[in-house]
Structures are given as structure tokens and as C-alpha cells.
Amino acid sequence: MALLEVRNLVKHFPVRGGLLNRVQGSVHAVNGVSFDIKRGETLGVVGESGCGKSTLGKTVIRLHEPTSGSIRLEGQDITSLGPREMMPFRRKMQIIFQDPxxxxxxxxTINGHIREAVRFHGVADAGSIDDCVDDILLKVGLRPEAKHKYPHEFSGGQRQRIGIARALSVRPELVVADEPVSALDVSIQAQVLNLLTDLKQEFGLTMMFISHDLKVIEHFCDRILVMYLGYVVEELHAEDLDEQARHPYTRALLGANPVDDPDERRPLTVLQGDVPSPYEPPSGCPFVTRCPLAMVRCRQEMPPLEPKEPDGHPAACWAVEPKSAPAD
Amino acid sequence: MIGRFLGSRGWRRFRRGRLAMASLAVIGVYFVAAVAVTLGAVSREDTKMRVGPNRLPGFLERINAEKRYDFNKWYVGELSGVFGRAQRAGDEAAAREMLGAFALAERRMSGAAPSELFPVYETMEKAWGELDDALAMREDLADERFVLRAEAAEQRASGADASATEARLREVEERLSEIRPRVEELYREVERAIEVLLPMPEGLRGLVYRLRIGLGTDSKGASISSQAVYSVKIAFQVGFVTALLAVLIGTILGASAAFFGGWVDHVVLWVVSTLSSIPYLVLMAVFVYVFQAPSLAKWFDNPDRPGLGLVPLYAAFGLTFWIGTCRVIRGEVMKIKELEYVQAATALGFGRFSILLRHIIPNTAHIMFINFSLLFIGAIKSEVILTFLGLGVKGQPSWGIMISHGADGVTNFFFWEVGAATVFMFVLVLAFNIVSDALQDAFDPKHV
Known part of the structure; x- marks a missing residue:
């Protein structure tokens, strides 16, 4: 059984306006997303700004109320639990934020941040809270003496470590990492990623790793969801990314990635135009306005997320051949 | 808490401003004065007590001839009153008691035996009588000289014989020049007698008395300096209570409006917009008027309950001033509640109230702090304005009362009462303005 099962998750934000402040429409941030995360697995979610990946992460751990769909953690439906019933699940799901x-x-103080979490969830008994705080700080690579300082006395990388320590201090099962390294220098990014890798091992964490950086995702994750305008357009294993990606959007993302060989020349597929507004999404395939392979059908019908040739990983595109049923 | 504040960056930045630190010291002096008044250094009786003649000018101002006459006349009048009563009392002990009871604050009747004092008093009375005569005569002579001069000039112009007139003129001038030193001599005699009867106190008591009359006296002979200092307490009371009340109401309403949203936000915003569409002085005046309803006035406008006398002001100001704070706090909380550390607390499962109290309200502390200092002077200024209009403080001194009482003195070139109240208020308001400006600069999170 998967640790987390998400089915047809939808999150719309109402837009109010006008004289009587009526709901005038809604921003379609997440549109019917389904996925599973197995225990110990790391799922990457990638996409450009505004594609709904952060909203997805925050909705999954119930920081946003889902509009419809279901979220099951360890087989239990947590989609519409009240604050009191959510309490045991709050401890099991934590989030690491982008902006340190x-x-x-x-x-x-740092102590104040971690202590309140530890005490609130009764992770350690009253006598050993201090040890528990020191322990988690050591694990994220900070000196325990630093715990009496205030956040402004730390650098960005150190602050991110504190954020990680706060999330891990309650021993969660699932951690949503919402672009945890995007705001850091490249050198610090590597340190924090290595730290996360170590902690994943040590705590046996299951992670949902959100990023716009394909290289980081490919390096860090087991499986990848590619999102566009609130839809999952392709779902594939990290090792297949370079070779097997089929969806034109994923290909475009890969094409935009810089390569580390200055002599290598390759054709650039640069996407034209901007992401359409999630307030007024285009009809048919969401990617149709920018897709190099767009056909008439794409404007009329939304392609389903279905297995494609040759290896059978799901992608949502009419232009890609579906995997034929195995001939017996 | 305080230690943390003193170690904070904002405070370090604040301390670098010399002007702001000087202003803080000034506020400190005022604060000490307010505390001292509360502890009884200047009592309400002190501010009403007669300490000298009416409208005695304060330091620096020299007493001109006209005022010299008036003030001496006042002393002589007071003294002849008390000595007259003592004389009628008959026996020595009663006279002594009666004389000993006479005092202008620290300036008491001389302790010598009545038998020694009566001759001095009589000399004074006699000298005063002569002085009056001499002055009357001087006036007559001066008039005559004026007439004679005109006459002589006319006679010379018409070619008539002016020698008789000129001889008379010389005689008048001679007598005038004789009278001038005589008047001075009589003044000295009277003043010497007053000094013997009512000696200036020595040492500490002398210092206190000099402080009492240092800024002059009002139209009832009460000390202006006592009133001005007592008003510091009133100002601090009104400023502190009102600012605290307003910041409290504003923070609670503003924070809940922003945090809970929905109908709470609608109601708070409606109240805020409605109240802020009314000019605040009118609003305050209305609130104060409400407390003058007979059923309320028996509590709050009652000399038997002086402690409750300021409650209408507190209520009116508190109910008016929270609006600005509420609006600013609401904006700030709307910003903070979307920040990631609030989301992190939600993800940890903390309740909404504990998030509000632990993560949101403390981060609006700088706004509360700055608003407090702004409202503090706002309240003091409004108190003075309302009191000047007769709606504010009653039965105790206040800068507003001093200004409204002293206003007619200004037309007679007596600036001390209005001046003292204005300067006291001006210095405090200026110091507070500088400090709250510096606070704003130092604690504005955009700089941190």
C-alpha cells in the first residue's frame, strides 16, 4: 500500500470582485491530479512558475482546503478531517519552505521554533526535550549552542537547515519539500541537497520534492511528475527522464536545461509565449497554445494521461503514440 | 523582554540618534515630574493656594512702576486686613495666633511678638498713606507742568510776557524733582516693612517659594509653575491610559479582522470606515458629552470622586484613537498571516489562537510601539484642545485650562500663564515627535 494516495485532487481559488464582492470566477490551480507515493520513495514535481506545483504540495498536506478529490495517508482519508481529527496526521506530514x-x-529563537513543535506533539517527554532539540540541530549540521540565537543571526543556508530541523523534529512520515533549494546559492544548494539525501536515509523519509529545476529533480528523486497549468502532463521514472520523456512540454523543459559540455551543439526548442492564465485556461489540451506539435484535435479534446510507447509511462498528449495493448 | 529589547538592532540604531536620545531624556524628565506629582510633590491644593499678588510676572520680567504700586498695594491691603483683625482680637495670644496663621505658601508672617510687629505695621501704613499722597501730588504737579508748558509756549509765540508762567513752571519742576526721591524713599520704607512682616523664607523653603513664584501667578494669585507641573501628571495620565486603550482595542480588532476574515472583517471595517468619516474632534466631543448625561455625570463630574474625573476623556479618546492603529495592524496581520512561518505553524497543527498570539501579534509589536508613542502626544494635544473648549479636564489644573484662563491676560501683556502652559506642552510634544520619528526609522522592518 502506498503511503500517500491522491485521487483527482482539485484546488480552485475563488476570485471575488464587483460591487457585492461576489465570486466572479476561480483560478484553476490544481485540476484533477492523481498520484501515489510509496513509503521511502521520493516523488519530484516539476514545472514552471505558476503551474500549481506548490499549491499541489500545500493541498496535499491540507494547508489549503481541497476543492474536490481525495487524499489518503496510510490508507486513511484525510481530505475533510476537522482540525482536531487532523492532529495525529499533522505530525506525520511536514513541509520545508522555499524562502528561508x-x-x-x-x-x-531557534530553540523556540523547534521546542514548540517537539513539545506540542509529545515527541520527547518533558525531561528530554532539550536533548531532542540539540540532537536534531546536530543532525542538520548546526551547533546546538546556536539554538539561543534569533533567525536574523543566521545565513540563508543555515536558516534552511533550521527549517528542515523544524520539519523533521516531529519525526514525520511524509515531507513536502517546496523548492527547498531554489532560494539558495548554488554551492549551498549542493550542501542542502546532500543533507536532505542523508536525512532521507537516516529517517527513512518519504518525500514530495517540488522544484522547477530538472537537474535537481533528476538527481534527487525516484519518480517525476511534470505539471503544466494545474495538470499532470507526464509521469516517469527519474532515470528515464533524458531518454524516454515523450510529452512535448517535458522535452521543451529538457531542451532548456544547460548542458555541461561547451562543445556540444543541439537543436534548441524554445517555447513561444507565456503560460496561459489559470483563470481562463484554454479549451482542450492546456499546452495547446505553445505546443510545437499542436493539432486540431488538441484544441477540442483534453488528452488523457495514459501509457505511451515504448516503455508505457503515462503522458497526456494526442501527438504521442499510445502504447498498444500487448499482443499475446 | 526588556533585556532583549535593549539588545535589539532597532534599539541600537535608535541610540545612535543624538537628538532622539536628548528627546528621550526630556521625556524622562517629564516622566519623573509626573511620578513626583503623583507621589504628592505638588498637590491639588498647591495649585490653588495663593502665593502672591495676582498676575505676578515670573523670572526675567522687571516690575514697572505701575505694577510696583499695585503689588505693594496688594501686600499692604492683605496685611492691614490681618493686622486689623488681630487688633480687634484684643489679647496678645489671640493676636499672635491670628498673625501666625497668615501665610503665602512658604512665606509666613514673621515669628516676632505682635508687640514688635504692630509698630512696623503702623510705620508701613503711615508710609503707604504718605506714598499715596505723594503720588497724588506728583500726578497733580505733572498735570500742572503740562498745562504751564503749553501756556508758556503760547505766550512766547504771541509775544506776551511769559516770565510769570515760567517762574511758576520752574517752581513746579523743582517740587517734582523733590517728590521723586521722596516717592522712592517711601516705596523702600513700605517694602522694607513688608519684608520684615513677611520675610522671604530662607534655605530650602526659600527655594521652594521661589520656584512657586518663578513663573508668576495667575489671576487669583495661584502659582503658575505648580499648575504647569501638575498638568504634566494629567497629560501623562491621559496620554498613557488613552494610548494604551487605543492600541489595545486597535490591535485586538485589527488583528482579528485580518486573521479571521469573513463577517468579522466586514463588521470591523464597517465600524472603522464609519467612525473615520467623522472628524475626530467632533467625535471626541460627542463622546465627552455623553458622559455629561445626568445619570453619568453624578459619577464622573463629581468633586467627591476626583479620581473618576478623567474617565470621560479616557473613554472618548480610547474610542476615537483606535481607528488608525486598527487599520495599520489589520494590514500588517494580513501580510504576516500569509508568511511561511505561519503556514509552518499550521502544518504543525497549532490552533488558530495560539498562532495568532505566538506568531502574529508579536510581529506587530513594532507597530504597536510606534502607534503608542504617536497616540500619546495625540491624546495630550486633544486633551488640551477639549479642555480649552471647556469639555475636557475639570476641577484640576491642565494646560488647556491654563490657556483658556490666561487668554484674557494676554491682551494685558501678561503672557506667563499661557506661555508656561504652551512651552510645557510644546517641549513635551516636540520631544515625543522626535522620539516617535526616530522609533519609526529604527524599528521599521524594511530597514531591519
């Missing part, structure tokens, strides 16, 4: 500056309360 706004993710820490400037008026609380």
Missing part, C-alpha cells in the same frame, strides 16, 4: 527568510518567525 519568511519561513522563520523573527521573534522566536
Amino acid at each position: 527568510y519568511s519561513s522563520l518567525n523573527p521573534r522566536l
Whole structure:
């Protein structure tokens, strides 16, 4: 059984306006996303800005209320639990944020941040809370003496480590990492990624890793969801990314990735135009406005996420041959 | 908490401003004065007590001839009153008691025996009588000289014989020049007698008395300096209570409006917009008027309950001033509640109230702090305005009362009462303005 099962998850944000402040429409941030994460697995979610990947991550751990669909953690439906019933699940699902500056309360010491989490969830008994805090700080590579300092006394990388320590201090099963390295320098990114790799091993974490950086995702994750305008357009194993990606959007993302060989020349597939507004999504395939392979059918019908040739991983595109039923 | 504040960056930045630190020191002096008044250094009786003649000018101002006459006349009048009563009392002990009871604050009747004082008093009375005569005569002579000069000039112009007139003129001038030193001599005699009867106190008591009359006296002879200092307490009371009340109401309403949203936000915003569409002075005046309803006035406008006398002001200001704070706090909380550390707390499962209290309200502390200092002076200024209009403080001194009482003195070139109130208020308001400006610069999170 998968640790997390998400089925047809939809999140729409209402847009209000006008004289009587009526709901005028909605921003379709997540549109019917389904996926599983197995225990110990790391799922990458990739896509450009505004494609709904952060909203997906936050909806999965119930920071946003889902509009419809279901979320099951360890087989239990948590989609519409009230705050009190959510409590045991809150401990099991934690989040690491992108911005290390706004993710820490400037008026609380590091001790204050981690201690309140540990005590609130009764992770350690009253006598050993201090040891527990010191322990988690050591594990993320900070000196325990630093715990009496305030967030502004740390660098960005250190703050991100504190954010990780806060998330891990309650011993979660699932961690949603919402672009945890995007705001850091490249050298610090590597340190934090290595730290996350180590911690994943040590705590046996299951992770949902959200990023716009294909290289980081490919390096860090087992499986990848590619999102576009709130839809999953392709789902594949990380090792297949370079060779097997079929969806034109995934190919475009791969094409935009810089390569580390200055002599290598390859054809550039540069996407034209901007992402359409999620307030007024195009009819048919969401990618139709920018797709190099767009056909008449694409404007009329939404392609289903179905297995494609040759290896059978799912992609949502009319232009890609579906995997034929195995001949017996 | 305080230690953390003193170690904070904002405070370090604040401390670098010399002007702001000086202003803080000024506020400190005022604060000490307010505390001292509360502890009884200047009592309400002190501010009403007669300490000298009416409208005695304060330091620096020299007493001109006209005022010299008036003030001496006042002393002589007071003294002849008390000595007259003592004389009628008959026996020595009663007279002594009666004389000993007479005092202008620290300036008491001389402790000598009545038998020694009565001759001095009589000399004074006699000298005063002569002085009056001499002054009257001087006036007559001066008039005559004026007439004679005109006459002589006319006679010379018409070619008539002016020698008789000129001889008379010389005689008048001679007598005038004789009278001038005589008047001075009589003044000295009277003043010497007053000094013997009512000696200036020595040492500490002398210092206190000099402080009492240092800024002059009002139209009832009460000390202006006592009133001005007592008003510091009133100002601090009104400023502190009102600012605290307003910041509290504003923070609670603003934070809940932003945090809970929905109908809470609608109601709070409706109240805020409605109240802020009314000019605030009118609004305050209305609130104060409400407290003048007979059923409320028996509590709040009652000399038997002086402690409750300021409650209408607190209520009116508190109910008016929270609006600005509420709006700013609402904006700030709307910003903070979307920040990731609040989401992290939600993800950890903390309740909404504990998030509000632990993660959101503390991060609006700088706004509360700055608003407090702005409202503090706002309240002091409004108190003075309302009191000047007769709606504010009653039965105790206040800068507003001093200004409204002293206003007619200004037309007679008596600036001390209005001046003292204005300067006291101006310095405090200026210092507070500088400090809250510096606070704003130092604690604005955009700089942190």
C-alpha cells in the first residue's frame, strides 16, 4: 500500500470582485491530479512558475482546503478531517519552505521554533526535550549552542537547515519539500541537497520534492511528475527522464536545461509565449497554445494521461503514440 | 523582554540618534515630574493656594512702576486686613495666633511678638498713606507742568510776557524733582516693612517659594509653575491610559479582522470606515458629552470622586484613537498571516489562537510601539484642545485650562500663564515627535 494516495485532487481559488464582492470566477490551480507515493520513495514535481506545483504540495498536506478529490495517508482519508481529527496526521506530514527568510518567525529563537513543535506533539517527554532539540540541530549540521540565537543571526543556508530541523523534529512520515533549494546559492544548494539525501536515509523519509529545476529533480528523486497549468502532463521514472520523456512540454523543459559540455551543439526548442492564465485556461489540451506539435484535435479534446510507447509511462498528449495493448 | 529589547538592532540604531536620545531624556524628565506629582510633590491644593499678588510676572520680567504700586498695594491691603483683625482680637495670644496663621505658601508672617510687629505695621501704613499722597501730588504737579508748558509756549509765540508762567513752571519742576526721591524713599520704607512682616523664607523653603513664584501667578494669585507641573501628571495620565486603550482595542480588532476574515472583517471595517468619516474632534466631543448625561455625570463630574474625573476623556479618546492603529495592524496581520512561518505553524497543527498570539501579534509589536508613542502626544494635544473648549479636564489644573484662563491676560501683556502652559506642552510634544520619528526609522522592518 502506498503511503500517500491522491485521487483527482482539485484546488480552485475563488476570485471575488464587483460591487457585492461576489465570486466572479476561480483560478484553476490544481485540476484533477492523481498520484501515489510509496513509503521511502521520493516523488519530484516539476514545472514552471505558476503551474500549481506548490499549491499541489500545500493541498496535499491540507494547508489549503481541497476543492474536490481525495487524499489518503496510510490508507486513511484525510481530505475533510476537522482540525482536531487532523492532529495525529499533522505530525506525520511536514513541509520545508522555499524562502528561508519568511519561513522563520523573527521573534522566536531557534530553540523556540523547534521546542514548540517537539513539545506540542509529545515527541520527547518533558525531561528530554532539550536533548531532542540539540540532537536534531546536530543532525542538520548546526551547533546546538546556536539554538539561543534569533533567525536574523543566521545565513540563508543555515536558516534552511533550521527549517528542515523544524520539519523533521516531529519525526514525520511524509515531507513536502517546496523548492527547498531554489532560494539558495548554488554551492549551498549542493550542501542542502546532500543533507536532505542523508536525512532521507537516516529517517527513512518519504518525500514530495517540488522544484522547477530538472537537474535537481533528476538527481534527487525516484519518480517525476511534470505539471503544466494545474495538470499532470507526464509521469516517469527519474532515470528515464533524458531518454524516454515523450510529452512535448517535458522535452521543451529538457531542451532548456544547460548542458555541461561547451562543445556540444543541439537543436534548441524554445517555447513561444507565456503560460496561459489559470483563470481562463484554454479549451482542450492546456499546452495547446505553445505546443510545437499542436493539432486540431488538441484544441477540442483534453488528452488523457495514459501509457505511451515504448516503455508505457503515462503522458497526456494526442501527438504521442499510445502504447498498444500487448499482443499475446 | 526588556533585556532583549535593549539588545535589539532597532534599539541600537535608535541610540545612535543624538537628538532622539536628548528627546528621550526630556521625556524622562517629564516622566519623573509626573511620578513626583503623583507621589504628592505638588498637590491639588498647591495649585490653588495663593502665593502672591495676582498676575505676578515670573523670572526675567522687571516690575514697572505701575505694577510696583499695585503689588505693594496688594501686600499692604492683605496685611492691614490681618493686622486689623488681630487688633480687634484684643489679647496678645489671640493676636499672635491670628498673625501666625497668615501665610503665602512658604512665606509666613514673621515669628516676632505682635508687640514688635504692630509698630512696623503702623510705620508701613503711615508710609503707604504718605506714598499715596505723594503720588497724588506728583500726578497733580505733572498735570500742572503740562498745562504751564503749553501756556508758556503760547505766550512766547504771541509775544506776551511769559516770565510769570515760567517762574511758576520752574517752581513746579523743582517740587517734582523733590517728590521723586521722596516717592522712592517711601516705596523702600513700605517694602522694607513688608519684608520684615513677611520675610522671604530662607534655605530650602526659600527655594521652594521661589520656584512657586518663578513663573508668576495667575489671576487669583495661584502659582503658575505648580499648575504647569501638575498638568504634566494629567497629560501623562491621559496620554498613557488613552494610548494604551487605543492600541489595545486597535490591535485586538485589527488583528482579528485580518486573521479571521469573513463577517468579522466586514463588521470591523464597517465600524472603522464609519467612525473615520467623522472628524475626530467632533467625535471626541460627542463622546465627552455623553458622559455629561445626568445619570453619568453624578459619577464622573463629581468633586467627591476626583479620581473618576478623567474617565470621560479616557473613554472618548480610547474610542476615537483606535481607528488608525486598527487599520495599520489589520494590514500588517494580513501580510504576516500569509508568511511561511505561519503556514509552518499550521502544518504543525497549532490552533488558530495560539498562532495568532505566538506568531502574529508579536510581529506587530513594532507597530504597536510606534502607534503608542504617536497616540500619546495625540491624546495630550486633544486633551488640551477639549479642555480649552471647556469639555475636557475639570476641577484640576491642565494646560488647556491654563490657556483658556490666561487668554484674557494676554491682551494685558501678561503672557506667563499661557506661555508656561504652551512651552510645557510644546517641549513635551516636540520631544515625543522626535522620539516617535526616530522609533519609526529604527524599528521599521524594511530597514531591519
